[in-house]
Amino acid sequence: MSDMSVVVSNSLFLSAVLFTIGVLGVMIRRHPVIIFMCIELMLNAANLALVAFNDYHYSKAWPALDGQVYAFMVIAIAAAEVAVGLAIIVALFKRRERVDVDEINLLRG
């Protein structure tokens, strides 16, 4: 096992841990801001994996930075998503005073 693959496997392990934390946070926490932070965690776990894989595949035959570019796109979209999400939360707060996602259940079957 070369140094490179050790770095990659460690990075992927970290990525998996971060992702799991994010998933658990989304499912367990009730405050929307925390949920958003967890979503960010998941996105960044994915970014980490992308960068790690790019590093792993980087060679003279394939001297590209697709993974990094992709990670930047994810960050940009995440920013946009946060902007919309926070606006929703603010609107919700103005209307309800409390922002507990369990109370937002109008679409219950």
Place this chain on the structure above:
Amino acid sequence: MLDLVWLAIAFPLIGVLINGLFGRVIRSKLISGIIGCTALGLSFAVAVLTWLDYTYQFWTTRDGPYYEVVLWPWMYIGNLKIDAGLLVDPLSIVMFLFVTGVSFLIHIYSTGYMAHDEGYSRFFTYLNLFVAMMLILVLGNNGAVMFVGWEGVGLCSYLLIGFWYKDMYNANCGMKAFVVNRIGDFGVLLGLFMLFTYFGSLNFTTIFKEAGSVLEPGSWIPLAIALFLFLGATGKSAQFPLHIWLPDAMAGPTPVSALIHAATMVTAGVYMVARLNPIFNASPTAGFVVALVGCFTAFMAATVAMTQNDIKKVLAYSTVSQLGYMFLACGVGAYWVAIFHVVTHAFFKACLFLGSGSVIHGMHEEQDTRYMGALAKFMPWTYFTFLASTIAIAGIIPFAGFFSKDEILWQVAIWQTRFGWAPTMLWIVAALTALMTAFYMGRVTWKTFQGQQRWTPEFVEKHKHPHESGAAMVMPLVVLSALAVVAGFLLFTPPWLGNNTTLKDFLAPSTANAQYVKTHAAAEPGQHQPEHELPAPGAEAASAGHAGEHHAAFISLGNVTATEIAFAAFSVLLALIGLLVSRQIFVNQPKATEAWKKHWAPAYQFSLNKWFFDELYHRVIVVPGTAVAYACWRFFDLRIVDGIVNGTAWIVGVTGHLVRPLQTGFVRNYALYLLLGVVILLIFNLVK
């Protein structure tokens, strides 16, 4: 010019577009009327030019009597190839000329008759559409195009019968006409399907060319095709048993009755039979059925016409009766005589109907002849044109009706068929019908224009006396009655009276019947021989079909000229008797009829109630039909159709109810579902 024949259809269609789309914008009766009449005038001009061109150009250089104009390919599906094409030949030219000519006159008349109607531009839209459809019917070069026109004229007939649709009775009459016509139309369709099956084409020229080889004379195939087509003809041309719609069609405006329900549309059936004469020639039995139905209808309608009081009903039954004569002529194989009668009948019957319209107009919507009488003084133009047409339809020499009707009777007499008793019996019935025709036409004329004034007190109080119609209405009457006088001897005279065979020679390429040619040629060598003799495309089939049946004619052909004169004299005598007896009764002794009505009550009621056909059909067809429909509604509609629809809704509802608990409203649950989905997909991919 022959290539531009489609213009004749295009002009009325342009009229339809202008009047139909912008009639409400134009709002000017003058402009609407001018557009409608101009379209028809141009159409008639095209007809005349086509005729001249055909006669003087095509006639000399032709290699056959048919000139086809293919406009565009219409349906190419597998081996079914149908073009939108037109066929110019003598038969279509004759129909073309009189349809556009008579329509033009009736359009002019309508400008006067409908002057006070609010649906003026709508009326001209329908009339123009009708003429366009009728021209498609008579000019189409294949069965499919003809069927378009066939259905189109039916539609226009429906629209125009129910023109005053605010009265429920009129709307119902339109519906009756449409439904009865549909019954016939399915026969036409089946006939066309069979034609396609056996000929592989619907083109008339192909059918004519191959009829001799494809159809085995006397077999069931031509018989079935001919009977299916004839069923359609009975619907469109109001023959027994589908004649019941025509008298009710009189609910429409009178110009419509004249144009559609007397002069042109109802002759479509006769035209079709004449057009497809090779099929009918190939089956003597079919010809026999046609002759029998035609003769029976002629007789039955004449008996009904004798007792009707409504002036338009008399004319309607008279039309049914005359159409019966035409089919009688078709049935005995004398197609050109049928077309001859179509043409002369168009002139005098259009004139009679327009005259009756003029009477109704002058009497302020009174249609019952019992409340008329002595109108001659007040409406001299209408009276003399009506009288001329009455004499023409009665068949007094030298009016047009004499020549066509006498020729039909003569053709029946010399008919050679294996049904030995048929010519004799049909001739006797047809002659009797001629007598009745003269009688009922005399009756309606005398009751309307002569005798005592029997106007209703309200009418006298309100209008004092009837008035003659305006120039727009009188002018067409004069033209048509002039044609009703002269059209006969200009087109045809029998051998003993000048031997004018103009129409016969002209039509010969389209309708020449081997049997007829043979008979007359054998009888009078050199005298009756048409100059432009062309064997009909189906001639071989016909002569083969009639082979060995040359023994059953009503009269022997020993001294033809003397016999023919005797026959003609006899039919004129019948006509005179009918006219004079009716004059004696209805002008001089109107009281006598009351006693006879009582004395012959059953017969009188039978005739007055039109042989109870409507009641019979109501009992036998309408009532059971309604019962079946009711049963279908109760069982099929309510149980099966509604069951399927309601069942679908029920299944959706139940499914929704079952999966409803999944929608908890907790975001985390949804996130869990997502996660589960991802995990399942991952596992699935890893295992694979």
